[in-house]
């Protein structure tokens with residue numbers, strides 16, 4: 001069982017970001033968020049969790065006493081199975097030795113939003129993190145010895161060439177992280193910089209291939225379109241969610257999924273604090289199955305017959321094989337199909353968006 005908690009505060013808004021977050025330094029609003037989260041967790045009938053993912057926003061934007069209160073709230077309400085994975089996202093400019101020490105005591109995994117080691121490229125997309133803050137954050141994480149840690153990178157950035165991308169990949173792979181996420185910059189209508197970024201499909205494809213080739217030199221393997229890890233260090237929370245497992249979600253804009261229906265909390269701090277009802281996403285079961293099928297095709301391993309049959313109410317594996325054969329006719333070479341497994345090829349992963357649309 002999996003739990004996601006959304007912390008909606010950021011120090012500033014990055015130009016490309018379409019996640020729900022608010023630039024808020026008001027301690028009173030932070031207190032209201034923490035109190036409301038505490039109430040919601042205490043009043044929910046919660047199972048024992050195998051994974052927790054705290055994302056945002058910038059969860060590490062809390063100051064030290066707030067972070068202590070946040071952890072006290074989690075500690076009081078959440079129970080975990082032995083060996084559970086507990087992840088939190090952090091931005092380099094928010095980390096202090098005391099905060100990292102606190103996070104290390106509760107979380108088994110930290111994910112650092114670096115995006116690029118090049119200060120000019122970071123500034124081009126509105127990331128306000130100095131060289132000194134970045135170096136300090138890396139030193140702190142390396143010293144804290146989290147069991148697992150991730151570096152987030154973005155490619156296809158304005159002003160970025162393949163040499164710069166290679167430097168980012170090699171720096172990330174050499175800094176001790178066992179997991180690297182590489183996302184291509186996508187223009188988002190809702191973002192501050194909106195459509196200011198032009199998409200360059202050709203450059204994106206070149207950089208996508210470079211990521212796999214270069215990170216492999218460091219024994220960091222692609223296991224999902226945008227995610228790479230040392231074998232055994234994959235993010236279990238994300239793997240579980242991609243496979244359509246149940247998810248409890250808390251905080252504004254958080255989604256939860258009971259195996260059939262998805263509920264999405266309001267993407268507004270004000271409405272969430274007022275207990276506004278979540279949006280309910282009910283779709284026919286066949287469509288939900290198609291959605292689950294498409295999402296896990298993002299992973300390099302794709303679907304194994306047994307894995308598919310473990311989904312309560314799943315249709316026949318033979319139906320999925322038939323669907324895969326049809327997709328193969330539309331996108332030749334995009335799938336690897338055997339009686340027991342359906343997965344996308346390297347090229348297929350690059351065209352996942354189109355393939356998913358076809359499935360849905």
Ligand code: SF4
Nearest residue numbers: 010013014017056057
């Ligand atoms: S990318 Fe992250 S840090 Fe930047 S505004 Fe979005 S949530 Fe905040």
